[in-house]
Amino acid sequence: MIGTGYVGLVTGTCFAESGNQVTCLDIDEEKVAGLNDGVIPIYEPGLTELVKRNHAAGRLKFTTHPDGAIPDAKCVFIGVGTPQGDDGRANLSALFGCVETIASRIKEDAIVVIKSTVPVGTNRKVAAKLKELTGRDVDVASNPEFLKEGAAVDDFTKPDRVVVGTVRDEVTEVLHELYRPFLRTERPFLSMGWESAEMTKYVANCLLATKISFINEMANLCERVGADVNSVRRGIGHDQRIGFSFLFPGVGYGGSCFPKDVRALMAVAEDTGMTSRILAAVDEVNDAQKTVLFEKVKAQLGEKLSGKTIGVWGLAFKPRTDDIREAPALVLIDSLLKAGATVQVHDPVAEANVKAIYGDKLIYGEHHYDAARDADLLCICTEWNEFRNPDFDYLKHAMAAPVILDGRNLFDPAEMAERGFTYEGIGLSANG
Numbered sequence: 316m317i318g319t320g321y322v323g324l325v326t327g328t329c330f331a332e333s334g335n336q337v338t339c340l341d342i343d344e345e346k347v348a349g350l351n352d353g354v355i356p357i358y359e360p361g362l363t364e365l366v367k368r369n370h371a372a373g374r375l376k377f378t379t380h381p382d383g384a385i386p387d388a389k390c391v392f393i394g395v396g397t398p399q400g401d402d403g404r405a406n407l408s409a410l411f412g413c414v415e416t417i418a419s420r421i422k423e424d425a426i427v428v429i430k431s432t433v434p435v436g437t438n439r440k441v442a443a444k445l446k447e448l449t450g451r452d453v454d455v456a457s458n459p460e461f462l463k464e465g466a467a468v469d470d471f472t473k474p475d476r477v478v479v480g481t482v483r484d485e486v487t488e489v490l491h492e493l494y495r496p497f498l499r500t501e502r503p504f505l506s507m508g509w510e511s512a513e514m515t516k517y518v519a520n521c522l523l524a525t526k527i528s529f530i531n532e533m534a535n536l537c538e539r540v541g542a543d544v545n546s547v548r549r550g551i552g553h554d555q556r557i558g559f560s561f562l563f564p565g566v567g568y569g570g571s572c573f574p575k576d577v578r579a580l581m582a583v584a585e586d587t588g589m590t591s592r593i594l595a596a597v598d599e600v601n602d603a604q605k606t607v608l609f610e611k612v613k614a615q616l617g618e619k620l621s622g623k624t625i626g627v628w629g630l631a632f633k634p635r636t637d638d639i640r641e642a643p644a645l646v647l648i649d650s651l652l653k654a655g656a657t658v659q660v661h662d663p664v665a666e667a668n669v670k671a672i673y674g675d676k677l678i679y680g681e682h683h684y685d686a687a688r689d690a691d692l693l694c695i696c697t698e699w700n701e702f703r704n705p706d707f708d709y710l711k712h713a714m715a716a717p718v719i720l721d722g723r724n725l726f727d728p729a730e731m732a733e734r735g736f737t738y739e740g741i742g743l744s745a746n747g
């Protein structure tokens with residue numbers, strides 16, 4: 316398994332857990348040394364125990380040396396990052412770097428499996444590159460990953476589906492065998508061509524991002540017309556063609572996948588001479604949504620925030636992860652700092668990652684109440700469970716003023732008014 320990030324570490328560990336011999340290769344020496352000492356570099360529920368158990372059993376190894384990982388492997392998975400490049404396209408330099416590393420070491424009948432999210436056409440290019448470097452046809456398979464950070468182990472071990480893109484049935488069969496332990500409850504194993512598998516991953520993420528931007532725009536409209544987006548959600552969700560999932564308004568999507576995947580698919584379309592107007596709108600609406608809380612702060616406290624203290628609950632882009640890549644909280648924090656506010660933050664697990672960027676520009680609360688103490692206003696950016704039932708009396712007295720701007724709609728506006736708070740969510744209305 317090349318790359319031990321959210322995808323590589325979870326995938327490698329879960330394959331080891333089902334009895335395979337797995338060696339994880341990464342260029343990050345500190346990360347690998349830590350993993351060999353039982354230090355898990357990311358927060359992911361259930362992962363620590365699994366890594367330690369399989370490492371202790373000798374089924375899961377970590378190395379920075381390609382020679383210790385590739386020559387014996389029957390399958391070489393690539394799970395390195397494919398971040399957004401300057402032009403919006405996926406940057407594939409790490410991936411093609413891996414292809415070079417693999418080519419000189421891979422054994423004759425091994426399969427290269429691309430798990431990273433890659434633009435359409437990449438598997439074909441990797442196969443061509445391997446042929447150029449090795450002089451033979453190396454089997455290449457696309458195996459996009461659909462796990463969600465915060466539930467990654469669960470998603471990997473109980474997938475909704477496994478998708479593989481191959482050009483040879485024998486390759487499909489090897490991957491089916493590898494995934495069989497996770498498919499026992501009739502979960503589908505879907506085999507298709509390279510391009511379709513690559514496209515499936517992008518279309519899935521882009522549709523989810525579209526749902527989020529759609530409901531965010533509708534929530535903003537609800538606010539203007541005095542409707543309550545939660546009531547509207549209930550009103551539409553019972554229609555089975557619509558459903559309830561992924562229709563929670565908020566402060567925009569973030570993370571390492573949706574933003575870059577939406578832009579990468581736009582670039583794929585552009586390369587074919589087509590403009591994806593829907594994806595352009597999804598991206599634009601999301602960027603704007605990340606500024607909504609700050610606009611609400613200014614509406615409460617005015618343009619200049621010097622002398623004001625703002626609390627922020629939640630920094631990770633979503634709960635149960637420490638990932639802050641493209642997190643809406645950071646956009647808010649940047650605006651608050653620029654306007655001169657003193658910013659006090661708390662996140663159950665992402666604080667260290669934020670500290671690495673902001674250092675002493677922020678005040679870090681050990682407890683979420685600390686981030687609210689003496690604050691003129693509290694913003695909620697991530698829906699961690701522990702924020703859902705605060706001691707409201709305590710909170711009211713701890714804050715300088717009882718004002719909450721809730722980017723995740725955790726509370727009921729009427730109840731918050733009764734509790735004596737000035738409270739605003741996203742698209743909520745006291746009219747119900």
Ligand SMILES: NC(=O)c1ccc[n+]([C@@H]2O[C@H](COP(=O)([O-])OP(=O)(O)OC[C@H]3O[C@@H](n4cnc5c(N)ncnc54)[C@H](O)[C@@H]3O)[C@@H](O)[C@H]2O)c1
Pocket residue numbers: 317318319320321322323340341342343346394395396397398409412413430431432433460461462463464571572
């Ligand atoms: N994070 C997710 O929830 C998620 C879900 C599905 C798919 N994906 C996709 O999976 C891929 C990986 O994402 P991630 O979030 O795990 O990335 P990540 O940034 O967390 O981890 C990538 C790892 O690869 C290592 N690496 C980079 N170049 C390397 C090289 N040449 N050799 C060995 N190791 C190398 C890095 O040191 C790092 O540890 C991306 O394409 C992403 O879009 C991510």
